Amino acid sequence: MKLLEERIKKDGIVLPGNVLKVDSFLNHQIDPELSKAMGEEFARLFGDAGIDRVLTVEASGIAIGVMTALTLHVPLVFARKKKSALINEPVYTHRVFSYTKKEYADILVLQKFLPAGENVLIIDDFLANGEAALGLAKLVEEAGSKVAGIGIAIEKAFQPGHQRLLDKGYHLEALASIASLEGGTIRFTAED
Amino acid sequence: MKLLEERIKKDGIVLPGNVLKVDSFLNHQIDPELSKAMGEEFARLFGDAGIDRVLTVEASGIAIGVMTALTLHVPLVFARKKKSALINEPVYTHRVFSYTKKEYADILVLQKFLPAGENVLIIDDFLANGEAALGLAKLVEEAGSKVAGIGIAIEKAFQPGHQRLLDKGYHLEALASIASLEGGTIRFTAED
Numbered sequence: 001m002k003l004l005e006e007r008i009k010k011d012g013i014v015l016p017g018n019v020l021k022v023d024s025f026l027n028h029q030i031d032p033e034l035s036k037a038m039g040e041e042f043a044r045l046f047g048d049a050g051i052d053r054v055l056t057v058e059a060s061g062i063a064i065g066v067m068t069a070l071t072l073h074v075p076l077v078f079a080r081k082k083k084s085a086l087i088n089e090p091v092y093t094h095r096v097f098s099y100t101k102k103e104y105a106d107i108l109v110l111q112k113f114l115p116a117g118e119n120v121l122i123i124d125d126f127l128a129n130g131e132a133a134l135g136l137a138k139l140v141e142e143a144g145s146k147v148a149g150i151g152i153a154i155e156k157a158f159q160p161g162h163q164r165l166l167d168k169g170y171h172l173e174a175l176a177s178i179a180s181l182e183g184g185t186i187r188f189t190a191e192d
Numbered sequence: 193m194k195l196l197e198e199r200i201k202k203d204g205i206v207l208p209g210n211v212l213k214v215d216s217f218l219n220h221q222i223d224p225e226l227s228k229a230m231g232e233e234f235a236r237l238f239g240d241a242g243i244d245r246v247l248t249v250e251a252s253g254i255a256i257g258v259m260t261a262l263t264l265h266v267p268l269v270f271a272r273k274k275k276s277a278l279i280n281e282p283v284y285t286h287r288v289f290s291y292t293k294k295e296y297a298d299i300l301v302l303q304k305f306l307p308a309g310e311n312v313l314i315i316d317d318f319l320a321n322g323e324a325a326l327g328l329a330k331l332v333e334e335a336g337s338k339v340a341g342i343g344i345a346i347e348k349a350f351q352p353g354h355q356r357l358l359d360k361g362y363h364l365e366a367l368a369s370i371a372s373l374e375g376g377t378i379r380f381t382a383e384d
Contacts, residue, residue, distance in 0.1 A: 004288070023302065023306070024304075026303060028269065028270065028272070028301075029267050029268070029269045029302075029305040030254075030258060030261070030267065030268040030269070030270070030303060031267060031268075032259075032261040032262035032267070032268055033262065033265075035258055035262075036262060054208075058250060058251035059251040059254060059270065059272070060248035062222075062251060062254040062255055062258075063254055063255070063268070065260040066222060066227055066254075066255040066258065066259070067223050067224075067258070069222070069224040070224035070225065070227075070228060074224075075221050075222065075223060076221070076224055076255070077220065077221045077222070078222070078223040078251060080220065080251070087321050109220075110215065110220060110221075112216075113215075113216070113220060113221040143342065175223075
């Protein structure tokens with residue numbers, strides 16, 4: 001997605017350790033017009049899959065998730081990252097490791113918000129090691145639904161997540177796919 | 193806001209202890225059309241205040257916050273609830289108590305995403321004791337900006353937050369204002 005790649009080139013900051021910071025428009029300060037454009041692009045890419053529901057995880061996935069769900073006219077569900085005092089109903093849950101935060105977190109969704117027999121589109125802001133996306137996919141499958149697709153705003157294609165999702169047979173679409181951050185230079189994978 | 197009040201009556205669940213659960217459309221499963229309508233209503237209510245930026249707090253404020261920011265053509269910033277390993281830049285931070293979760297959390301915003309001299313609109317999903325809204329207001333004022341308004345999806349007007357915000361002189365607008373949950377019945381405050 002040209003618009004996103006250009007924004008990453010303009011405002012993305014590369015830090016040591018292959019870290020790409022995009023907190024000026026994607027995951028702390030948010031550009032709502034860009035979020036809307038990304039949601040519309042996800043809806044276009046997965047629109048033929050008969051999506052019943054969009055699933056993301058708090059917090060950075062919510063803005064693009066809600067724009068995707070709005071365009072597809074389906075509900076959004078965001079997985080929570082730990083047990084809230086208010087939740088004492090049956091949940092689907094899975095433990096995922098965050099390489100960014102160097103800690104485990106339990107992601108969970110109330111079972112009533114993941115009915116069986118649906119086509120679920122998973123949306124997230126970043127794909128690196130694939131832990132969050134694979135965890136969300138597990139929740140969907142445990143619920144008896146199908147992962148109809150996984151839409152990622154920015155993937156670091158040189159890290160394991162991309163291949164892990166393809167190996168599982170998922171339909172993966174990344175709006176911006178980064179081939180390398182070496183030397184502090186952002187290089188995108190060549191488009192088809 | 194009629195649309196929201198009707199949805200609360202239809203899908204809200206009252207639990208013992210004056211708890212109102214709206215997780216089927218507001219803060220776990222999200223109705224994107226309703227989020228958009230709420231964002232447009234906030235934009236209408238505060239549109240004359242020359243808003244430069246919308247500020248909310250993760251996670252439940254993000255969907256309505258991004259819709260508000262989209263309508264107002266300004267950026268959204270969401271405060272994070274604890275220090276991420278990626279953040280090692282100057283932040284504004286304030287400790288707030290969650291009566292729901294019975295725990296303290298530090299909310300924080302990178303200083304570069306709260307510039308001085310702006311009119312900032314604070315958006316959140318719930319107002320009960322006012323801890324989150326007052327904490328966000330403190331961040332704005334510490335940054336040298338003005339709290340141009342506080343927009344809340346659902347306020348429990350019988351709890352202290354409503355009056356605490358008015359006592360500080362803030363322009364408060366709640367899209368649905370609940371007078372009482374006694375006996376499990378949802379009663380809204382009379383409209384002006």
